[in-house]
Amino acid sequence: MTTPSNRRILLVDDMPTIHDDFRKILGAGAAPAKLALKAARAALFGDDGPAVKPGKTAPASFDLDSAYQGEAGLAKVEASLREGRPYAMAFVDMRMPPGWDGVETIERLWQVDPKLQVVICTAYADTSWEEVLDRLDARDRLLILKKPFDSIEVRQLANALTAKWQMNEQLACQIDRLEEAVGERTRELSDANAALQAQIDERKRLEAQLVQSEKLVSIGQLAAGVAHEINNPIGYVFSNFGTLEGYLESLFRMFDACEAAAAQTPAVAQRLRALADELQLEYLKEDVPSLMRESKEGIRRVRQIVSDLKDFSHVDHQQTWQHADIERGIDSTLNIVASELRFKADVVKEYGGVGSVECLPLEINQVVMNLVVNAAHAIDPERAECGRIVVRTGIGEGEVWIEVADNGSGIPKDVLPRIFDPFYTTKPVGKGTGLGLSLSYGIVHKHGGRITVDTEVGRGTTFRVMLPLRRDVAVEREAKTLAA
Numbered sequence: 001m002t003t004p005s006n007r008r009i010l011l012v013d014d015m016p017t018i019h020d021d022f023r024k025i026l027g028a029g030a031a032p033a034k035l036a037l038k039a040a041r042a043a044l045f046g047d048d049g050p051a052v053k054p055g056k057t058a059p060a061s062f063d064l065d066s067a068y069q070g071e072a073g074l075a076k077v078e079a080s081l082r083e084g085r086p087y088a089m090a091f092v093d094m095r096m097p098p099g100w101d102g103v104e105t106i107e108r109l110w111q112v113d114p115k116l117q118v119v120i121c122t123a124y125a126d127t128s129w130e131e132v133l134d135r136l137d138a139r140d141r142l143l144i145l146k147k148p149f150d151s152i153e154v155r156q157l158a159n160a161l162t163a164k165w166q167m168n169e170q171l172a173c174q175i176d177r178l179e180e181a182v183g184e185r186t187r188e189l190s191d192a193n194a195a196l197q198a199q200i201d202e203r204k205r206l207e208a209q210l211v212q213s214e215k216l217v218s219i220g221q222l223a224a225g226v227a228h229e230i231n232n233p234i235g236y237v238f239s240n241f242g243t244l245e246g247y248l249e250s251l252f253r254m255f256d257a258c259e260a261a262a263a264q265t266p267a268v269a270q271r272l273r274a275l276a277d278e279l280q281l282e283y284l285k286e287d288v289p290s291l292m293r294e295s296k297e298g299i300r301r302v303r304q305i306v307s308d309l310k311d312f313s314h315v316d317h318q319q320t321w322q323h324a325d326i327e328r329g330i331d332s333t334l335n336i337v338a339s340e341l342r343f344k345a346d347v348v349k350e351y352g353g354v355g356s357v358e359c360l361p362l363e364i365n366q367v368v369m370n371l372v373v374n375a376a377h378a379i380d381p382e383r384a385e386c387g388r389i390v391v392r393t394g395i396g397e398g399e400v401w402i403e404v405a406d407n408g409s410g411i412p413k414d415v416l417p418r419i420f421d422p423f424y425t426t427k428p429v430g431k432g433t434g435l436g437l438s439l440s441y442g443i444v445h446k447h448g449g450r451i452t453v454d455t456e457v458g459r460g461t462t463f464r465v466m467l468p469l470r471r472d473v474a475v476e477r478e479a480k481t482l483a484a
Contacts, residue, residue, distance in 0.1 A: 007088065325355065386407075403464045
């Protein structure tokens with residue numbers, strides 16, 4: 001694309017005769033004058049003068065406009081810019097009383113049109129040319145034409161400077177196009193770089209999730225073995241405790257019967273009483289049942305821990321989609337991490353009775369564990385006596401939701417945008433991997449769900465996990481997410 005040819009010239013001079021001379025040299029009036037001269041010569045001498053050589057054309061005329069003072073010249077330049085028809089160059093007289101001189105006129109013209117090429121025309125000046133050039137400081141747009149001048153000199157300057165203006169415009173257009181191309185390419189590269197970085201981050205997240213999933217499977221297998229090895233001895237110990245309780249009850253009954261029979265024989269009764277005092281039988285009759293109850297409760301708790309570990313890791317099932325009781329899974333998870341929470345916060349459960357959800361139970365339990373442990377870490381140890389973690393559930397519009405809220409330190413605004421980034425952590429070195437929330441985010445999105453956070457520094461944080469009730473909805477949402 002090339003800019004239209006611009007041969008518009010402005011003449012600023014206070015002498016009308018100068019304007020006539022410039023029109024004869026540059027304007028449309030030059031060609032008729034030559035034709036008239038040629039006709040007169042033909043009439044006087046009987047010839048048409050020198051013929052125009054083949055392939056030659058008459059030189060193109062210029063669009064010449066006149067102003068007789070600097071102020072008028074400025075007005076014409078401003079009007080030309082408004083109309084979108086700028087002047088390519090201007091011839092400016094040096095002395096134009098009573099108005100601006102040539103230097104001030106040029107300064108004003110360049111203020112509104114810095115691209116204007118200028119020629120100073122004068123026979124004398126009140127200041128030296130060095131001072132003029134220093135004052136204007138634009139030698140690349142300024143030439144000097146001393147009077148009296150030759151016609152060919154004027155026309156050469158006009159041709160050269162209008163051509164220069166034209167080339168400058170074309171160069172500016174090319175630079176603009178180049179800048180646009182560079183900008184577009186930069187945007188493409190930036191977008192490609194962002195997409196690549198997103199792919200790298202996603203790959204890291206998936207790799208970390210795969211590693212974590214393999215760890216969970218290993219934990220599940222270990223839990224299955226441990227549960228099997230513990231359940232067998234726990235089973236017969238528990239059974240033996242029941243038998244032992246029956247034996248002790250029989251022994252105490254036998255002793256009571258012996259005591260009753262010995263009462264008929266004072267000597268025997270006395271010996272039995274002495275032996276009972278020596279063995280502290282009355283204390284044993286009170287303490288042994290209590291010890292048995294406490295031991296039996298301890299065995300029950302061990303069995304419950306094993307059961308919770310099995311429920312948490314779902315060792316009895318393959319890692320496949322299944323209907324699972326979300327609240328039962330939360331209970332199992334809270335029991336597993338009870339030691340992590342015991343001295344940091346009280347845990348309050350506010351369940352909404354959501355029932356079963358089609359999901360990957362092990363992964364959902366892992367999400368709950370990460371959120372609860374993070375909540376415990378967010379509570380200042382100095383405030384542990386008033387630390388509080390609330391786990392809520394609810395259901396609505398085809399979704400279940402799980403909330404884990406704490407009254408801990410909250411998340412600063414500058415950290416909040418990065419909390420789900422892989423390997424990002426604010427914990428000291430060795431205290432955290434930066435994978436907990438990232439993996440939780442990936443698991444929730446694999447289920448077609450969403451995870452949001454509401455936090456305020458100094459008041460606490462609430463994470464909410466929303467999951468579809470059915471797998472087909474989860475798969476459809478995950479497919480849309482990957483397509484996007």
